Structure formats: structure tokens, C-alpha cells
Amino acid sequence: MKQKQLGTNGPMVSALGLGCMGMSDFYGPADRNESLATIQAAVDAGIQLLDTGDFYGMGHNELLIREALATIPREKLFIAVKFGALRAPDRSFLGVDTRPAAVKNALAYTLQRLGTDYVDLYQPARVDPQVPIEDTVGAIKEMVDAGYVRHIGLSEAGADTLRRASKVHPIAQLQIEYSLVSRHIEEEILPTARELGIAISAYGVLSRGLLSGHWTPERSSQAGREFRGHLPRFQGENLEKNLALVEALRGIAEEKGANVAQIATAWVISRGEDVIPLIGARKRSHLADALAALELVLDADDLTRIEAAVPKDAVAGTRYDAWQMNMLDSERS
Ligand SMILES: NC(=O)c1ccc[n+]([C@@H]2O[C@H](COP(=O)([O-])OP(=O)(O)OC[C@H]3O[C@@H](n4cnc5c(N)ncnc54)[C@H](OP(=O)(O)O)[C@@H]3O)[C@@H](O)[C@H]2O)c1
Numbered sequence: 001m002k003q004k005q006l007g008t009n010g011p012m013v014s015a016l017g018l019g020c021m022g023m024s025d026f027y028g029p030a031d032r033n034e035s036l037a038t039i040q041a042a043v044d045a046g047i048q049l050l051d052t053g054d055f056y057g058m059g060h061n062e063l064l065i066r067e068a069l070a071t072i073p074r075e076k077l078f079i080a081v082k083f084g085a086l087r088a089p090d091r092s093f094l095g096v097d098t099r100p101a102a103v104k105n106a107l108a109y110t111l112q113r114l115g116t117d118y119v120d121l122y123q124p125a126r127v128d129p130q131v132p133i134e135d136t137v138g139a140i141k142e143m144v145d146a147g148y149v150r151h152i153g154l155s156e157a158g159a160d161t162l163r164r165a166s167k168v169h170p171i172a173q174l175q176i177e178y179s180l181v182s183r184h185i186e187e188e189i190l191p192t193a194r195e196l197g198i199a200i201s202a203y204g205v206l207s208r209g210l211l212s213g214h215w216t217p218e219r220s221s222q223a224g225r226e227f228r229g230h231l232p233r234f235q236g237e238n239l240e241k242n243l244a245l246v247e248a249l250r251g252i253a254e255e256k257g258a259n260v261a262q263i264a265t266a267w268v269i270s271r272g273e274d275v276i277p278l279i280g281a282r283k284r285s286h287l288a289d290a291l292a293a294l295e296l297v298l299d300a301d302d303l304t305r306i307e308a309a310v311p312k313d314a315v316a317g318t319r320y321d322a323w324q325m326n327m328l329d330s331e332r333s
Contacts, residue, residue, distance in 0.1 A: 004273055010197075013049045014048050017047065017051050018049065020035075020050055020061050023035035023038075023064055024057030024064060026228075027226060034284070038286075040071065045291055050078070051082075053085065054110050059113050074116055080120060080175075082124070098131050099130075100142075111148065118148050119149055122140050124136055127156070127329035137171075140169070141169040151172040152165075152170070153171060153175060154175070156177075156329060156330045158332055162193060171196065172199060174189070178268060178271070181314075182319050202276065208231065208234075211264040213249075213259055215234075231317070233315060234317075238316035242315055245315065249306065249310055266298050269293060270298050
């Protein structure tokens with residue numbers, strides 16, 4: 001698989017990463033065997049970047065990756081871990097804690113669950129408003145110096161935070177939502193990341209399945225208490241408007257001999273050498289679509305038509321609910 005560099009002077013990684021979140025959390029039940037088979041198929045296809053978080057299923061996702069490590073040599077994987085999100089036994093979210101002691105404590109548990117002695121990239125899931133970013137990144141830097149962490153990233157950070165963090169230690173990547181319907185980073189955050197030599201680890205490439213070509217109002221009704229049942233873009237009139245955008249995209253996809261998910265993924269791939277999409281596949285069939293998107297060439301005419309079908313600000317509804325939007329440093333700058 002094609003390789004991309006994770007930040008100026010950073011490591012080379014596969015041009016696609018596999019996001020493992022949905023294998024443990026957020027999107028309803030997942031099939032353990034299919035999840036493991038998807039990880040194995042991704043590695044067989046040349047993907048080494050696996051993205052996880054210690055709070056994805058409260059440790060479940062890391063334990064799943066540990067199972068995958070039984071048959072995949074550690075050095076074949078580039079494991080990126082998020083930490084800092086606080087959860088209660090009922091699975092609710094309580095906020096974030098990225099104080100230096102919390103950084104080291106979370107890493108100790110992560111290494112134990114993964115059964116490894118280092119992680120390739122460590123990053124706070126959210127910027128903690130109570131803790132200066134210099135303190136959080138400073139604590140991860142100590143873990144780099146001690147050999148437990150290889151590279152440092154940030155998630156959903158704004159431009160100012162990127163600048164401050166970069167003064168403490170090189171930041172290899174910014175993980176942030178980026179898709180045809182989530183283009184907020186283009187104004188300030190993406191140019192700042194480029195200026196600082198920070199790669200973009202793009203998540204929500206399919207807007208959590210909204211741009212999959214398979215989402216329906218019935219699925220929103222069934223989502224119920226599942227995460228997507230609460231997202232503004234998946235509800236009522238917003239959903240109707242958003243699914244009309246998907247239909248416009250479907251026409252272009254069919255002309256290209258592709259499906260909607262492939263076109264939406266290929267659009268993110270086309271954003272630049274420093275943008276690495278995280279594929280949210282939890283089935284081998286979805287992974288296959290993402291791999292096909294790597295081969296899909298979008299020329300200037302295709303891109304113009306795609307962006308006319310889904311204009312920059314056409315999506316209805318914010319990408320998270322109000323409580324979570326309020327936690328995003330990236331939405332403040
Ligand atoms: N830093 C952060 O704040 C943050 C936030 C969210 C995610 N992430 C990371 O980014 C990764 C990807 O995010 P995401 O899961 O939201 O990505 P996504 O690709 O936008 O959505 C994934 C969902 O889309 C559907 N899907 C995926 N491929 C498909 C295909 N080819 N055809 C039809 N449906 C398809 C699946 O839904 P069904 O399985 O229901 O069919 C899947 O669960 C996560 O695993 C996680 O590692 C980071």
C-alpha cells in the first residue's frame with residue numbers, strides 16, 4: 001500500500017488507517033470474529049495504522065487489538081491511542097482529564113491491556129480546558145523520552161492549541177473530523193497544521209455512515225439509544241435534507257462505476273498527501289470499499305461535480321450534539 005508521512009520528519013504509515021472504534025462502541029453491536037477478521041484483512045492489504053481509544057468500550061477495543069496481536073507481529077502495526085475521556089459504568093461520558101498524572105496513569109493501563117511495551121502514537125481525545133496543553137504534551141513527551149510512546153498527536157484541537165503544543169514537542173498528527181459534509185478545518189486549522197508540518201488523521205470520512213449510501217430514516221429510528229440516534233444530522237428534517245445530498249452523490253458514483261462510500265472516501269483521499277483517512281470499517285466488505293477508493297482517480301471535473309452535488313455548507317445539523325460541540329477546541333478557533 002502507498003505510504004504517507006505522518007508530519008514533517010514523522011514516520012511513514014499506510015495511506016489509509018483503520019479506525020477500530022465501532023468494533024467496541026457507539027454504533028450498536030459488533031461481531032467479534034468479523035472485527036478480528038477485518039483487522040487481519042486490513043493488515044494483509046498493507047494497512048498498519050490502527051486507531052483506538054482507551055475509552056472505546058472502556059478497554060474493550062484495546063483488548064480486541066491485543067487479540068489481533070496474537071497473530072499479527074507487533075512491528076507490523078502502528079497503534080494510535082487516544083486517552084483522557086472519562087466514563088461512568090453506565091457508559092455515559094463525564095468529561096476529560098489530561099493532567100500529567102492522568103496521562104501516565106492512562107498509558108500504564110493501556111500498555112497492560114494491549115500487552116505491548118510501547119504505543120506508536122499517543123494523543124488526548126479532547127483538549128482539556130482545565131489543563132494547559134503544554135502540561136499535557138509535556139507529560140507525553142516524558143513518556144516518549146522513557147520509550148513508552150513513539151509519537152504525539154492531538155484530537156479535535158484548534159489552530160492556537162496546535163501552535164502551543166508544537167513548541168513543546170513535534171506533533172505528528174491532528175485527528176479531526178473531515179469529510180464532504182464536515183469541512184470546517186479548511187479555513188484555519190488545516191493551513192495551520194500544514195504550516196507546522198502536522199498531518200491530518202481524518203475521521204468521520206463517511207460522516208459516521210450518513211454518507212455510506214446505505215443510511216435510511218428507518219435506521220435512524222432503529223438507532224434509538226445508539227450514538228447516531230442522537231446526532232443532529234441523523235434526525236428529522238435534517239436527515240431528509242442530508243439524504244438528498246447522498247442521492248446527488250449516488251448519481252456521480254454510478255457514472256464512475258463506484259458506490260457512494262467509495263466516492264466520499266476518494267474525495268478525502270484527494271485532499272492531499274498529508275491527509276490520511278481513518279476508515280471506520282467493522283466488516284471486511286466495508287474495508288474492501290475503502291481499499292477500492294484508493295484506486296479511484298477523481299479528476300478536476302469529477303471534483304467540481306462532487307462539490308456541486310454536496311456544496312461546502314449544505315449539510316443540515318451540527319456534527320455532534322450541543323454538549324459535545326461545546327467540548328471541541330476545534331470549534332472555538
Ligand atoms: N478523535 C475523535 O474524536 C474521533 C471521533 C470518531 C471516530 N474517531 C476514529 O475514527 C474512526 C472512523 O470514524 P467513524 O467510524 O465515525 O467513520 P465513518 O467511516 O464516517 O463511519 C463508519 C460507519 O459507516 C458505515 N460504513 C463504513 N464503511 C461503509 C461502507 N463501505 N458501506 C456502507 N457503510 C459503511 C458503518 O456503519 P455500520 O457499521 O453501522 O454499517 C461504519 O460503522 C473511528 O473508528 C475512530 O478510530 C475519532
